[in-house]
Amino acid sequence: MRMSVSQDFAAGLLLLAFGVAGLWIGADYPMGTAQRPGTGVLPMILSWCLVGTGVLLWIKTAIAGSARLTPWAWRPAILITLATVAFALLVDRLGLLVAMLVSMTFAALGTPETRWREYIPFALLMLALGVGLFIYALGMPITALPAGYPWK
Amino acid sequence: MRRREFLALAGAAVAAPVIPKASAQVQNWPDKPVKLILPYAPGGGTDLIGRPWAEKLGQSFHQQFIIENRGGAGGMIGTEAASKAAPDGYTFLLTPNATLSVLPNLRKTPYDPKSFLAVARVGDFVTGFSLHPAVGPKTFQEMIAYAKANPGKLSYGSAGLGTATHLRIEMLKYRAGIDILHVPYRGSADALNDHLPNTVQMMNEINTIPHVKAGKLLLLNINNPARHPDFPDVPTLSECGYPNSDVPIWYALYAPAGTPKAIVAKLNAKIVELADSDEMRERMRSINTVVPTQTPEEMVAYLEADTARNVELIKATDMKLE
């Protein structure tokens, strides 16, 4: 995706977006009284501050210009995210070992310089470390293996 | 372990058909660690009572009784978890009455307080209204007079909205017809921090007791049926002219619905026995607690009476979580 958008413009947009969202979602929060400020008071103040800051950032960009956005690195971003998500989804259902394996593999895929011959023993080391440290040494209640296996 | 159970069951089934199936389970119970869910973060009042009990029960049954703190949402998260736990007699809920007789009347809770099986009472806090000496009044009656003469001037710190200590001040205001500002804090320690320098004038928690003994605060009364052994001159709330207004803070053990009655009875018996022991009494006394003993049936009635009182108070004062 070609990004020839000004960096600060996008930054201001982010702040504005959050501010507006804050105001819109929080519109119904009760404000309470002076003695008992309600749920909505601080969200409203902060949302307005965000909007204000976003606008000021835009003004500054208009006056002083800003750098362009550098291209995004999709592959590492997506794969690292996938790795984390995979761990989250798998660890409860299939146990730590499977989750670690899948997650680390995704991460390795996301790393541009992965050497597979190097990766495999490393992964095994990490698996051993993970199980050894967290389950045995620290006694965390994490299942190592997929449920239903005859051992454990 | 499995073989033993199997043989015991087989033996029971073959040898004596009249023996109820549950007895084999009960005899071996507990044969693995028991979990006590405390629906609050570690270090709070529930821990105070829960941990000595966990230790003692563990010693008596020769099995570990593990405390699991599951705090959050004012006690709802842990209580919900306990309500959904397997009713095999290895998970119990150790909770103050707040989660069962107060909260459900103030908001929709993800559990039904009536679904729990009462096991045993494990302790009642013994404390009363404390007043900072700089305010002026020295006795309970003087405080009431002061409050009547200065409506809204006194402030009271509670451990939070919807806690028993919140209800205590509302009850007092209701019965005595006085106006005191209620300031909710995040726990009794937070409130004590403001109480000591007189930012907030009154409290009703057990963490004030050491400071009363040190002369920094005044104890006006006791919100319990009997006086505090360390303070023989401090009257109970009933003696001050307000019967049935205590709003007790009581802790009890509950089991998820479906837990075998025999296990409940066994645990109740042991707790009653321990509560009577000198050691437990001393330990509880050091944390300003007494342990009244009741049967599970009596507990159910007690909870119902407590709930009814709270409902009446909430309705009468139009109390909301806000």
Place this chain on the structure above:
Amino acid sequence: MEIAGLLANLGLGFSVAVSLQNLLWCLAGAVIGTAIGVLPGVGPVATMALLLPVTYVLPAEGALIMLAGIYYGAQYGGSTTAILVNLPGESSSVVTTLDGYQMARQGRAGPALAIAALGSFFAGCVATVAIALAAPPLTRLAQQFTPPDYFSLMTLGLVFAIVLARGSVLKAFGMVFLGMLLGLIGTDVNTGNLRYTFGISDLFDGIGFVPLAMGVFGIAEIIANLTNPERADLVSSKVSGLLPTREDMQRSIAPILRGTVLGGLLGILPGGGAILASFSAYTLEKKFSRTPEKFGTGMIEGVAAPESANNAAAQTSFIPMLTLGIPSNAVMAMMIGGMMIHGIVPGPQVMEQRPGLFWGMIVSMWFGNLMLIVLNLPLIGIWVRLLLVPYRLLAIAILFFCCIGVYSLNNSANEVLMIAVFGLFGYLLMKLDFEPAPLLLGFLLGPMMEVYMRRTMLLSRGDPWVFIQRPLSLCFLVLAALLLAFIVLPNVRKAREAAFQE
């Protein structure tokens, strides 16, 4: 306090602390604490909760000494990951990442870790002495703080959070506001109303600090490093020496002293002063420095000051607990739990009724700090060697430790999902040249400020002028305004100049 009495008390303390048993427990606590501090996710509170049952069988002194060791041990360990891989394990190490990680990328992880350890040791010793000498008067000082004073102090803290940012002040403001808003997500304790939760029950108690920090700092950093191999090389660059140079030591002396005093004072406030310690010290250093613009690029002062401050605050936060029985934070609440298990009711009478326990604990804190420095300095060699692992493998390891660390906090896979979300968000922030530190600081301070604001208004019966009427509060607000003016005005001038040039 007369010297004779003090010496007698210290003597008592020594006799308690120096028993072989208690020294062993101290060591155990320190080791466990360091390990916990290094592992991202698992923190001292969770560990203490796990170990609380173990302390049943110990005598009271041993139990408390060990628990205390875990706590300040974790402070030492927490800065390690912050410096090495930009992962702040605790809120107190967020600021250490700013210059510490940069130093690591310049091959100076060794000196950074060493100065952090030395500064922490010094602060710990001084704080221990302060507790021994002045616990009661310090407590009285802390009791002067009322809700409006806390609110204004935190406002000052927010201004500090903006000042410490290296880049655009406007963007720092944005991050602070956004952080505060994120901190409000969840249940509003006062009313039970839910804010910004979209019906997701995991958000009912708000976003956890650990997933947020791991994601925005750790994961985002990994993504950035993976996209940019030269960047990654810096992390795994060769290490130029383990020991701090003479210049490092000289430059660190004043920051360590200042940090210790500031952190020590903030730590005694039971209402949350300790959180402010590290970044207040950082900002102070930046203001005192002749080259403030270099902060954030690897200035040793930026490591020395916050590390000393947070260790001093960690020690002095024992004071309200020891003298009044009031816990300043969750860790102290655990300590109180530990005391109560042994039948000791916390409060003003502990000093008189159990002097052996009180003074024994204080003296053992000093021993604990000593053990920690002896433990940590040699470890620096090992940590630094870890950095030599090629980044393509190191990243995987970091990712894994983040995931499992967060998962093990509450056995919640959903929190791991949150890291993923915040990781992407953090990468977005990096791309837009926002800094994550003010975000996290706003996140920490926002909810607390709301609590104090509401409490103030409730107690003042709706009168907002009380913020200016209380002298302490007024003082903090004025300082905040002045500091704000110092940063904002030059920027306004620059903008005007730029506009004129158009």
